Amino acid sequence: MGEFDLIERFFKRPAQLAQLAQPYLDVALGIGDDCALLQLGPNEQLAVSTDLLIEGRHFFANVNPRSLGHKSLAVNLSDLAAMGAKPLGFTLALSLPSIEENWLTEFSKGLFDLANLSRCPLVGGDTTAGPLSIGITIMGKVGKGQALKRSGALLGDDIYISGALGWARLGLQFLQNQLKHPLSEADQKQCIKALEWPQARLALGSALCQYASAALDLSDGLSGDLLHILKASQLGAVLFEDQLVASLGTLDYWQHLTVQEKAQWALAGGDDYELCFTAPSKHRHALEQLSQQNPQWGRLHRIGCTTANQRCAQLSADPLRLMYLPEPR
């Protein structure tokens, strides 16, 4: 049983049934999006998200503790970015096998550097002895009706992604000695930075509130993550192979791959923490301008559009062919 099945079976239904019987007026959006939304006052909503990182599964035991502190918060900030929410604060549930002062100094430095930069203070938490795990719950705020849900995409909307995909996966596979081709030193540096120091697209997420119809952040890989938007919006999509390839950005490593392999890398990323969003085609010009005026967000790539056929396909222009993507796990 996978994570999504487990949530669906044991933790989603009872709350929803309870909501039908006795509506929780404060819950504007429950389980199943990047963040939950709680109604705060007439005009504002609280966005809440939780991520749990376990040693051996989500990070290596020997990872640089400063980058681990950074990444633990960054992946949560990324969930706020995907809702278009602004950070309010976060809590930390930290389980430690022993108290190593150097480790804690570095971990807390990485955490607080990003917290200060993002104006997102640590407001509470819990620490205990136990296997190393890091649980962060982040809270943000967003104007009522402004949040970027997964379910808002409409037929014919353009599909965009921010930044460059596949770099973090390249870094991970390099560290695990799983790459088929050599990775240049310059690529190693960039890819390990992408893996260990992800940047949450908070400013982009905020800006998208006036353009995007749906959004999420890419954590498991584009092909699986995009399906969450499509399922929630009851749509399909076609993706442009050339734009998937362009979204990989510039790395020496790509020269070893065929066009098809490159497109697969973009689709099968993971740990990208870029935003994937949909927007009506009337906003194409505005989004192009937004992208050019803000090079710090990386380039926005328009990688496809939504369709009525509830499947997701990859379109190759030369020769013209549609390849249906396999159902993700």
Add this chain to the structure above:
Amino acid sequence: MGEFDLIERFFKRPAQLAQLAQPYLDVALGIGDDCALLQLGPNEQLAVSTDLLIEGRHFFANVNPRSLGHKSLAVNLSDLAAMGAKPLGFTLALSLPSIEENWLTEFSKGLFDLANLSRCPLVGGDTTAGPLSIGITIMGKVGKGQALKRSGALLGDDIYISGALGWARLGLQFLQNQLKHPLSEADQKQCIKALEWPQARLALGSALCQYASAALDLSDGLSGDLLHILKASQLGAVLFEDQLVASLGTLDYWQHLTVQEKAQWALAGGDDYELCFTAPSKHRHALEQLSQQNPQWGRLHRIGCTTANQRCAQLSADPLRLMYLPEPR
């Protein structure tokens, strides 16, 4: 290094320094109380608390999973109660060594039964494979200026506790075969219920907003927990031995103990999840009435009063003597 030292050293200072440099206007109360308080609108504050439960440290591997689901949420609700806040919702970060359907069915039943009863829906979370741990972050709301902080006690305030103390510790020591005297079957039932099915005093906490000057919930034991209020309020206290004894309620087991031993049990409890609060003496009559009208909260015991001498002492009437309590861990 204990938990409080660890938080003070690595996780408290940087946030506060950052606050001095660039105030986070949304943080009304940071680390160090039962909940953090975030400003929501002109009139409301968000109360947030996190608790992390680890197998082997906070619960036995063979504990009834339904009671574990209940207790995981109850200890968080208790933090809201101690602030006088009303539940809004919670997130769950669950790490599981394997997916056992019976265990998950029972755990989620215990969790959702209490969530529904408390009108506190599960709004999000994260699940992963890993050592069994349960992290819950709870959110509630409280009127601006209404929250019961630890720092609000004034000189001469009465000190109260709700319910009966020491029962959960008796249940724990029974299960661990650490009791010096036999525990009757009736006592066993009551004490294990107190240990495994704690009740958060939400309605009492709400009612106390108009009477109490400071409050917290008793999780580590009265003698240590009360010191948090006294330190935050820069006060001392004298406690009445006869009222400490009365706060133990009615169990067969107490007949084995001397008066002094009974008072020590009340002080050294743990997992009580009752409220300890201070209130000006002018509210004595109102609080007595509140207690009589709401027997479901257990009896309120007025166990002492605050003093200017910043130590905490236990007062015995016969013969009259002051015994200073040892500094807690």
